[in-house]
Amino acid sequence: MNNFYIKVYKVVQQIPKGKVTSYGRIAEMIGHPNAARAVGYALSALRNPDSNSPYTSQTVPWFRVVNSQGRISINHRETTANRQALILQEEGVEIGPNLKINLEKHLWQGLHIVEVDDILKELG
DNA sequence: ATGGTGACTCGCG
DNA sequence: GCGCGAGCCACCA
Numbered sequence: 625m626n627n628f629y630i631k632v633y634k635v636v637q638q639i640p641k642g643k644v645t646s647y648g649r650i651a652e653m654i655g656h657p658n659a660a661r662a663v664g665y666a667l668s669a670l671r672n673p674d675s676n677s678p679y680t681s682q683t684v685p686w687f688r689v690v691n692s693q694g695r696i697s698i699n700h701r702e703t704t705a706n707r708q709a710l711i712l713q714e715e716g717v718e719i720g721p722n723l724k725i726n727l728e729k730h731l732w733q734g735l736h737i738v739e740v741d742d743i744l745k746e747l748g
Numbered sequence: 749a750t751g752g753t754g755a756c757t758c759g760c761g
Numbered sequence: 762g763c764g765c766g767a768g769c770c771a772c773c774a
Contacts, residue, residue: 659771661754661771662769663755668754668755689755690755705755
């Protein structure tokens with residue numbers, strides 16, 4: 625588990641219940657503005673966490689991360705996509721047709737780079 | 749080192 | 762709005 629993954633997970637853990645953000649925004653927050661795909665890769669890795677890793681699909685709210693269009697990015701044929709939509713609905717996020725979310729209402733403000741540094745320092 | 753694979757984005761047509 | 766192509770990044774073989 626490298627530093628990049630750690631940063632992604634810690635920032636995602638800051639997303640409040642009922643809010644969402646995108647892979648690209650997460651990437652910007654940790655100082656890798658063009659690493660959106662890598663962020664998605666990091667979250668997918670939560671499905672098979674290392675035995676002693678504190679970061680798992682149970683401790684990191686991966687379901688609060690969607691694509692820049694406010695849509696769930698997982699292949700819709702996979703049950704994971706429906707599970708993500710269900711969890712979000714349960715915590716108050718309105719899901720429209722085609723698993724689309726109203727970002728105007730549910731987009732997380734996010735963190736500034738300085739705040740990210742504080743998070744990484746105190747928790748890591 | 750090298751090429752292939754994604755839970756990404758942006759710009760075009 | 763939708764599909765494509767092209768960058769981009771971390772991983773793995």
